[in-house]
Amino acid sequence: ASLLLLLDADQARQRVGGDVGERQHLGDVGEADAELAPVPDEQRQHPIADADRQHHRRHHQAAAGPIAAPPVAAPTAPALDVDALLDRVEGGDEDAFDEALDHSRLLLDRLAARFPGQLRTTRYQLAGRTLRAGQHGHLLDLLVQIGPLAAPLLIAKMADEDRDTRYYAAACLAEQRPATAVTALVERVFDEDFGVRTCALEALAGYPRREIGPSLVALRNALHASDEARMRAAAEAIAELHDTGAIAALIDTLEDEGRRGEIARRALMRLTRHDFGTSSKKWRSWWQLNE
Numbered sequence: 004a005s006l007l008l009l010l011d012a013d014q015a016r017q018r019v020g021g022d023v024g025e026r027q028h029l030g031d032v033g034e035a036d037a038e039l040a041p042v043p044d045e046q047r048q049h050p051i052a053d054a055d056r057q058h059h060r061r062h063h064q065a066a067a068g069p070i071a072a073p074p075v076a077a078p079t080a081p082a083l084d085v086d087a088l089l090d091r092v093e094g095g096d097e098d099a100f101d102e103a104l105d106h107s108r109l110l111l112d113r114l115a116a117r118f119p120g121q122l123r124t125t126r127y128q129l130a131g132r133t134l135r136a137g138q139h140g141h142l143l144d145l146l147v148q149i150g151p152l153a154a155p156l157l158i159a160k161m162a163d164e165d166r167d168t169r170y171y172a173a174a175c176l177a178e179q180r181p182a183t184a185v186t187a188l189v190e191r192v193f194d195e196d197f198g199v200r201t202c203a204l205e206a207l208a209g210y211p212r213r214e215i216g217p218s219l220v221a222l223r224n225a226l227h228a229s230d231e232a233r234m235r236a237a238a239e240a241i242a243e244l245h246d247t248g249a250i251a252a253l254i255d256t257l258e259d260e261g262r263r264g265e266i267a268r269r270a271l272m273r274l275t276r277h278d279f280g281t282s283s284k285k286w287r288s289w290w291q292l293n294e
Contacts, residue, residue: 085113093121093141100145107149115156119143119171126170126198133201136174143171147178154181161187166196173202180209189218192240193225193233200236204243215244223249226256231263238266242273250274250290257283 091099120142137144160172191203225237279285
């Protein structure tokens with residue numbers, strides 16, 4: 004009986020151990036199955052798809068071109084101090100003179116305001132001599148060198164109330180001789196200031212005849228002006244410019260009253276190198292043969 008009891012106990016222990024081992028085995032199998040269970044598509048990693056996405060990203064960036072660098076603001080040039088520059092020009096600074104020529108458009112307003120500038124030699128120190136405009140002052144020299152761009156400024160200055168301003172403007176135009184100044188220069192032939200008239204005539208004498216021809220009509224018409232001073236200025240200008248087209252008008256003036264006939268005679272003498280006095284008949288006879 005004791006032997007039978009021992010056998011039954013041993014069998015019971017084996018059954019219990021078998022159950023436990025079976026449960027452990029089933030647990031291990033479950034874990035293994037869980038590891039082998041399929042992963043949902045949204046949780047999976049697809050190496051090929053990832054590689055495709057990286058390829059497309061690189062292709063898109065290449066198609067779009069290189070990424071532009073942010074723009075760099077250009078350095079701002081310092082503002083030009085016009086008066087300081089012109090001060091240097093008037094002081095004889097050659098570098099400033101060249102710089103002023105480079106910025107001439109920016110200087111015109113201040114050049115007009117400062118005209119004629121500091122003068123090294125005034126018109127009253129010449130004792131009858133004449134100088135180039137640039138010899139009077141550096142600012143005048145600058146205006147001459149600027150050229151046609153400065154012509155409107157100088158033409159306006161020739162109409163100024165101040166005779167010295169008119170003189171220096173005419174002196175500048177006598178060197179420049181822009182076509183736009185012819186009419187204004189003809190008008191200055193009648194200026195009350197002898198120096199201005201002289202500068203205007205010197206300027207007109209330097210033009211080609213085709214450029215001043217139409218404007219000479221104003222001088223011929225002035226031979227019949229009631230103002231004797233204006234008539235004299237016209238006759239002298241006609242002789243100085245050697246306007247032979249005015250000979251007939253001068254002959255008509257010979258018989259005018261007062262000094263006008265003598266003024267016409269002197270102009271005719273300068274033009275023709277002949278002298279028939281104030282006889283309009285003799286002058287007409289000669290002119291018909293030599294016209």
